[in-house]
Amino acid sequence: ISDRFLGVASSTISNWENNRKEPSFEMLQKISIYFNVSTDRLLNHKIGDSEALTTEDRKLIVERLAQDLYESYKNIPDKDKPLLENELIEYAKYLTHRIETKNKLKHN
Known part of the structure; x- marks a missing residue:
């Protein structure tokens, strides 16, 4: 995730990714926009669970990462x-x- 897009430090993102902290609801909304998924999908699927992602989801994530x-x-x-x-x-x-x-x- 781009720290520039979310407006937070990369260490904050790392804390989320490593389950040390949780993002606020407002931040979840920004993350859902970033990955082009609903907040419900973010909350109901494990991050990194490739089986939970559709081929289209993976394609969008790769495109976003490539752009970043x-x-x-x-x-x-x-x-x-x-x-x-x-x-x-x-x-x-x-x-x-x-x-x-x-x-x-x-x-x-």
Whole structure:
């Protein structure tokens, strides 16, 4: 979630994601707008529960994350962009490997 969109610190978002704190109702409304889902859906489904998300939900989330990433990328000095690009590629490889490993363990 974009801390800029919600107007809160990234540490606040981390607290929500790790169940250390809960967002206010007003913040839930902003989050629902961000992910283009109802507040009811947010409250009745576990965040990160991929089976609770439809293919369309996942597509919208990926599009939103890609847009946020691009907006952040535009603000980085040109001299630092190659390093960021390499880091993102390495992180994507790491996540892909992690998902593949998780799927193998799940099917064994």
